[in-house]
Amino acid sequence: MTARLTxxxxxxxxxxxxxxxRLSLDVPDGAFTAIVGxxxxxxxxxxxxxxxxxxxxxxxxxxxxxxxxxxxxKTLAKQLGFLPQDPLAPEDIKVRQLVxxxxxxxxxxxxxxxxxxxEAVTEAMAAAGVEDLAGRPVQxxxxxxxxxxxxxxxxxQRTPYLLLDEPTSFLDITxxxxxxxxxxxxxxxxxxxxxxLHDINQACRFADHLVAMRDGRVVAEGVPGDIVDAALxxxxxxxxxxxxxxxxxxxxxxxxxxxxx
Amino acid sequence: MNTSKLKVERRTAVLIAVMxxxxxxxxxxxxxxxxSWASPGEVFAVLTGADRSVVISDWRLPRVLAGLVFGAAxxxxxxxxxxxxxxxxxSPDVIGLDAGAYTGALVAITVLSGTSAQLATGxxxxxxxxxxxxxxxAYQRGFSGLRLVVIGIAVNAMMTAVNSWIVLRAExxxxxxxxxxxxxxxNGVSWDDLTIPxxxxxxxxxxxxxxxxxxxxxxxxxxxxxxxxxxxxxxxxLMVLVGVGCTATVTAVAGPIAFIALAAPQIGRxxxxxxxxxxxxxxxxxxxxxxxxxxxxxxxxxxxxxxxxVVSTAIGGCYLIWLLTKEVRRA
Numbered sequence: 001m002t003a004r005l006t007x008x009x010x011x012x013x014x015x016x017x018x019x020x021x022r023l024s025l026d027v028p029d030g031a032f033t034a035i036v037g038x039x040x041x042x043x044x045x046x047x048x049x050x051x052x053x054x055x056x057x058x059x060x061x062x063x064x065x066x067x068x069x070x071x072x073x074k075t076l077a078k079q080l081g082f083l084p085q086d087p088l089a090p091e092d093i094k095v096r097q098l099v100x101x102x103x104x105x106x107x108x109x110x111x112x113x114x115x116x117x118x119e120a121v122t123e124a125m126a127a128a129g130v131e132d133l134a135g136r137p138v139q140x141x142x143x144x145x146x147x148x149x150x151x152x153x154x155x156x157q158r159t160p161y162l163l164l165d166e167p168t169s170f171l172d173i174t175x176x177x178x179x180x181x182x183x184x185x186x187x188x189x190x191x192x193x194x195x196x197l198h199d200i201n202q203a204c205r206f207a208d209h210l211v212a213m214r215d216g217r218v219v220a221e222g223v224p225g226d227i228v229d230a231a232l233x234x235x236x237x238x239x240x241x242x243x244x245x246x247x248x249x250x251x252x253x254x255x256x257x258x259x260x261x
Numbered sequence: 262m263n264t265s266k267l268k269v270e271r272r273t274a275v276l277i278a279v280m281x282x283x284x285x286x287x288x289x290x291x292x293x294x295x296x297s298w299a300s301p302g303e304v305f306a307v308l309t310g311a312d313r314s315v316v317i318s319d320w321r322l323p324r325v326l327a328g329l330v331f332g333a334a335x336x337x338x339x340x341x342x343x344x345x346x347x348x349x350x351x352s353p354d355v356i357g358l359d360a361g362a363y364t365g366a367l368v369a370i371t372v373l374s375g376t377s378a379q380l381a382t383g384x385x386x387x388x389x390x391x392x393x394x395x396x397x398x399a400y401q402r403g404f405s406g407l408r409l410v411v412i413g414i415a416v417n418a419m420m421t422a423v424n425s426w427i428v429l430r431a432e433x434x435x436x437x438x439x440x441x442x443x444x445x446x447x448n449g450v451s452w453d454d455l456t457i458p459x460x461x462x463x464x465x466x467x468x469x470x471x472x473x474x475x476x477x478x479x480x481x482x483x484x485x486x487x488x489x490x491x492x493x494x495x496x497x498x499l500m501v502l503v504g505v506g507c508t509a510t511v512t513a514v515a516g517p518i519a520f521i522a523l524a525a526p527q528i529g530r531x532x533x534x535x536x537x538x539x540x541x542x543x544x545x546x547x548x549x550x551x552x553x554x555x556x557x558x559x560x561x562x563x564x565x566x567x568x569x570x571v572v573s574t575a576i577g578g579c580y581l582i583w584l585l586t587k588e589v590r591r592a
Contacts, residue, residue, distance in 0.1 A: 053487055078490075090480040102489065112474070
């Protein structure tokens, strides 16, 4: 396993609240990595540190051995694509215009809109299944459609890395599986996908590499089938459960034994 | 599939053409209109140098150019601050930057001798000081646009009070001059008042043009902007400097002209059917609005010329009430 993107002994804090201390992580190249854990365990914060939205107090996040903070903003943006939980759509923006904004790192004052931009936007919209929405105002779309438009924007950036913070929240169950399937396909096409996911069963089904976090620490990481057992689920989520093979994929499936109070 | 994009661009192109035509018409009207009406033919003769007329070339022309250039500068300043605060009410005139710049200018007149260099320095310093004060008061681990706007409105009220106090304590002659100017007026501007401000505004607008693309990208929120390669800290610093610079430069010459910066970006955005709050429609709309308001100010009680700020406040006040009710309903 090789890893171009790594976190080395990073300490992360918001004001007085220390989120993680000396956390290290290697993100395997070309794999689908899912980060799971209870609320406020520091998984989103870790993701934000990986895309240099947050500067570690100690340690550093490195891409190809160089600190992400040392890259020119646009150079790094050609490598790492990131979709936060709450992106803002400018008022009255149309779908295709929003997807086009993903081309920003490839543009400059002298090269504003190239045929390559055009092609990347068209391709990204097809991959995310939003071609039919091209001329629609983003604010009029449903939550599921809007999420796919944002995914298309990140795809148009054409980065080898895709980092997504809870991309399935606000989606109904069908759209959740469609989105995870899309991410798996992008992984098959050679991209490295890193997603914070809420649903551990979905993470086990789709991810090649599972990172389980609690209290800002990585409790376990590896292939879901190798690391997920009842003891781990108890450790990470405080949830008593039995683990059975998923009847469709054979990956671990967590069935809680807790029945109310 | 590409038609939506082309359609938007065509609409923007049509808007630009219409606005430029309006600017030329209003500009021509401004050159013709006055105590004595000059025909367009006479005006063209003066402009091409075939004829001479002090009234047209030294009185009316600087005033018309000031209306257009200052209007564009105010429109851009408004668009910049509405982008920074992500709020249609977050414009320099509402959050107290005009009032702060005017305080600086008043200090330059009453305490110092009031040369144009002192006026410009005073108003830029005043504008920057108010911007810094609002930023510090509103900052709480990052900053929210709405908090910044609310604090700005309070600061605006305070600075307006300070301005009244300075005028009350000033000598009578200075006070009378200051009051006439306090509404924002283009009455009596001459070439001497304009060369340095025009040069300054040109530099600021060119600087901002180079960063317009990044500013529009930043409207996607801090996370997406950073992740797509916008250097947010440097961008914001530049935006504040250009926004305050434009506002203060106009205030140093014409006083605080309210509501152009508030209304022009929003009107321009709607006319262009554009996403977010873009700069070019704001600049063009600002130029048309201020020149139009100045013509009205000259015509309403002719031969007495009103300060243009009175007209812009009357029009803009109605707009602000409408905007406030809409914002309150949304929140």
